Amino acid sequence: MHSCRDISILVSQGLDKKLSWRERFxxxxxxxxxxxxxxxxxQTQFIRKAARHYTDGLQSRLDKKS
Ligand SMILES: [Zn+2]
Structure with a gap:
């Protein structure tokens, strides 16, 4: 049986890389x-999305300046 700690590690890893089918299962x-x-x-998915949204906005602001 996996602990919540194991699962939270897998969940955050899954944001950055593709998990194996066994891990996803x-x-x-x-x-x-x-x-x-x-x-x-x-929460992690929301934070990740919000962070990406923020850096995208920052990038387009920088693009406009140059
Ligand atoms: Zn749990």
Missing amino acids: TVRMHLMMCTRCRNFQK
Whole structure:
């Protein structure tokens, strides 16, 4: 059985690289039972999206200047 700590590591790794089907399966099974990790996944995905949005905006502002 994987702990919430293992799952949170896999979830954050999954943002940067493609997980193997076994890892994705592990995460999915765990998320079905664990609200805490489901919320963690939602939050990390939201933060990642917001961060990307922010750097994109910054980049286009820099482009306009030059
Ligand atoms: Zn969990």
